[in-house]
Amino acid sequence: MSATGTCEFQPKDYKSDLKPIWCPGCGDFSVVQGIYRALAAIGRPPHEIAFVSGIGCSSRIPGYTTAYGFNSVHGRSLPIAQGIKLANPDLLVLAAGGDGDGFSIGGGHIAHLIRRNMDITYIVMDNQIYGLTKGQLSPTSQKGRVTCTSRYGSLENPVNPLLYVLAYGAGFVAQASPTDLVGMAATIEEAIRYPGFAFVNIQSPCVTYGEEAQQIKGLKAISETLASLGHNPADRLAAMDLAQHYGEKLHLGVFYRNPEPPPTYGDLVKERQTLLSKDALPKERILDLFIKK
Amino acid sequence: MATRGIDFASLSLMDALDLAILVEEEAQERYEEFAAQMDQHRTPDAARFFRFMAENESKHGLELSARRAQRFSDAPRLVSRAMIFDIEAPDYDAARAFMSPRRAMAAALASEVKAHAFFVAALPALKDAEVRSLFEELRDEEIEHQDLVKAELAKLPLDSGLSDEDFVDEPAPQ
Numbered sequence: 401m402s403a404t405g406t407c408e409f410q411p412k413d414y415k416s417d418l419k420p421i422w423c424p425g426c427g428d429f430s431v432v433q434g435i436y437r438a439l440a441a442i443g444r445p446p447h448e449i450a451f452v453s454g455i456g457c458s459s460r461i462p463g464y465t466t467a468y469g470f471n472s473v474h475g476r477s478l479p480i481a482q483g484i485k486l487a488n489p490d491l492l493v494l495a496a497g498g499d500g501d502g503f504s505i506g507g508g509h510i511a512h513l514i515r516r517n518m519d520i521t522y523i524v525m526d527n528q529i530y531g532l533t534k535g536q537l538s539p540t541s542q543k544g545r546v547t548c549t550s551r552y553g554s555l556e557n558p559v560n561p562l563l564y565v566l567a568y569g570a571g572f573v574a575q576a577s578p579t580d581l582v583g584m585a586a587t588i589e590e591a592i593r594y595p596g597f598a599f600v601n602i603q604s605p606c607v608t609y610g611e612e613a614q615q616i617k618g619l620k621a622i623s624e625t626l627a628s629l630g631h632n633p634a635d636r637l638a639a640m641d642l643a644q645h646y647g648e649k650l651h652l653g654v655f656y657r658n659p660e661p662p663p664t665y666g667d668l669v670k671e672r673q674t675l676l677s678k679d680a681l682p683k684e685r686i687l688d689l690f691i692k693k
Numbered sequence: 694m695a696t697r698g699i700d701f702a703s704l705s706l707m708d709a710l711d712l713a714i715l716v717e718e719e720a721q722e723r724y725e726e727f728a729a730q731m732d733q734h735r736t737p738d739a740a741r742f743f744r745f746m747a748e749n750e751s752k753h754g755l756e757l758s759a760r761r762a763q764r765f766s767d768a769p770r771l772v773s774r775a776m777i778f779d780i781e782a783p784d785y786d787a788a789r790a791f792m793s794p795r796r797a798m799a800a801a802l803a804s805e806v807k808a809h810a811f812f813v814a815a816l817p818a819l820k821d822a823e824v825r826s827l828f829e830e831l832r833d834e835e836i837e838h839q840d841l842v843k844a845e846l847a848k849l850p851l852d853s854g855l856s857d858e859d860f861v862d863e864p865a866p867q
């Protein structure tokens with residue numbers, strides 16, 4: 401492996417020695433494999449990657465990679481990821497977490513990341529449940545869902561993560577699942593390559609607290625690739641139309657990819673810095689700013 | 694089970710051997726992972742069986758590697774693990790905490806059936822005669838592996854009639 405990133409990387413180069421403590425059968429095992437493969441295809445060395453998560457079973461994921469990882473605070477992966485990207489724009493920054501982490505406690509952060517369009521890829525492992533805390537309702541749980549916190553069934557409609565990010569104007573929106581491993585790795589790779597904010601919702605079954613219909617067999621029964629439907633990923637309205645079927649159908653692939661990606665926040669910051677640096681004082685005269693003449 | 698970027702029609706013998714080695718490596722690693730998961734979840738019988746499977750996969754991998762070295766020496770590998778997805782490795786979804794040895798063996802049997810299906814499906818696309826005969830050999834070996842697992846299954850005492858699900862608690866108020 402060279403530090404220049406010119407040599408070829410293998411998926412195993414991104415696998416850490418830490419043994420996952422997920423329940424055997426958890427969908428997140430396949431997700432991390434998809435991430436190893438996507439990163440190998442991208443070919444950036446692990447030390448050039450920062451991987452930030454919140455709290456949850458899924459949020460353990462950075463620790464299972466050789467990238468720099470930050471298993472942070474529940475719902476706060478996105479502000480931390482943005483800080484890292486701003487401080488070191490050359491890093492490849494990934495953020496990941498669960499449906500609870502991303503759309504409940506952390507839901508308010510997504511809108512601001514999208515409107516800033518920072519070059520960050522956000523992967524949500526959506527299992528429609530709070531896994532880590534032992535099976536409470538999550539924001540994507542179906543209405544009527546019986547859990548330990550909803551003995552008579554949930555009275556709330558689920559959040560639709562796909563429509564949520566599309567409505568705020570995300571430039572790249574996709575969905576994947578361990579039911580299609582090749583598609584999942586390719587989708588994550590494409591998301592990372594997109595120059596701007598990219599969102600991938602991964603239907604990743606919780607085998608311990610998830611419902612039967614949300615396990616691999618159930619998901620396979622409702623899955624359909626967007627490519628097989630002839631969907632044009634440049635068509636945002638068509639993407640929104642398809643995204644409405646979240647929860648009934650499992651559409652896999654890219655819903656929307658902005659064909660003309662706008663500048664990222666990082667690009668704009670660089671531009672502003674160049675502009676302002678023309679009139680800036682040289683370093684040795686910086687105190688002049690504070691000294692009255 | 695899937696592949697990415699493999700052109701079976703133009704597959705050379707060296708690449709075919711390397712792919713077969715990678716398939717065994719992937720399966721060996723998965724069984725080792727499963728064994729570690731079972732250790733973590735205090736399921737020793739299934740862990741022991743998954744280690745037995747990992748050793749078998751390793752043995753097959755070493756045999757293939759020896760053949761590859763004899764024929765192609767240390768010529769660099771042109772195929773990679775990124776091209777294969779769970780060919781002979783059991784699906785992650787096949788493992789469960791507290792799984793019985795019977796269920797562990799059923800998972801292994803399903804993956805041997807899956808691997809057999811992979812070689813059967815690839816055969817019609819192969820053009821090279823040597824590659825074809827290698828794939829036929831590997832296909833037939835998968836039947837032998839299935840027999841090996843079936844023999845282990847036959848050694849098990851009669852089923853108690855209880856299912857793993859009988860030990861799962863219903864959601865309780867907290």
Ligand SMILES: Cc1ncc(C[n+]2csc(CCOP(=O)(O)OP(=O)(O)O)c2C)c(N)n1
Nearest residue numbers: 455456457458474498499500501530531532
């Ligand atoms: C501020 C704060 N509130 C609540 C919690 C408790 N908590 C930990 S993980 C979690 C939800 C996990 O669900 P999700 O994000 O969907 O991840 P999963 O475990 O399903 O992968 C909650 C509520 C916490 N750790 N911190």
Ligand code: SF4
Nearest residue numbers: 423426457531606607
């Ligand atoms: S509780 Fe669910 S989400 Fe958490 S590790 Fe277990 S299967 Fe995975």
Ligand SMILES: [Mg+2]
Nearest residue numbers: 498499529531
């Ligand atoms: Mg969850």
